[in-house]
Amino acid sequence: MFIRNCLTPKKELTLLSSPMTIKDALATMKGSHYSLPVINDEGSYLGILSKRSILEYLETQDEQTTLLELYQHAISNCIDVSANESVDLHSSHFEDCLPIIVRYPFVPVLDNGEFVGIVKRSFIERTLEDCFGVGVEGTRILLGVHNQSGTLHSITKILQKYDINIISDIAFESDSSYLRRILIKIEKSPHLNKVTADIEKHGYRILEIE
Known part of the structure; x- marks a missing residue:
């Protein structure tokens, strides 16, 4: 199966921009989103922002810093940049997603370096269920x-x-x-x-x- 058959395009996704504040990001993530892709102003994929990575960042800050002050920090401080493994829209296949999805909540998809969407964990689960009947x-x-x-x-x-x-x-x-x-x-x-x-x-x- 080709990646293009698995893709959820970025126009259907909720995305975060790296200059956003923690407060704005949490407002966007409120409800159903535990983690989201982060892109820069040029649209390049930077990594994943999760509520966990925000909490880990807050725990590293000085105790004298108030929560209101921390909320104004840019999310670029909290991005999990280790989650930058991706697959290519044209050269990758479904099975290339498996070693990534066991560690991260979704698989980023790039087309000539440009972020074009993700492969969702739910899609991978359904596909494997179909494979095993x-x-x-x-x-x-x-x-x-x-x-x-x-x-x-x-x-x-x-x-x-x-x-x-x-x-x-x-x-x-x-x-x-x-x-x-x-x-x-x-x-x-x-x-x-x-x-x-x-x-x-x-x-x-x-x-x-x-």
């Missing part, structure tokens, strides 16, 4: 296979023989015994025992059925 009733079969061409085609032909539809299939890295593991979710079938026997007859090991 979450919410669709079926039977999961975990297979141990050798890493060779034609494996998935061979397994698919076996399932076609029994008129069984595949809901999802995911390949994993090797375990201690087999080079690859494939998790296949199929629709419920009265022929499950015949299917599993046929799969094993073709040299594939069934590791688990659920």
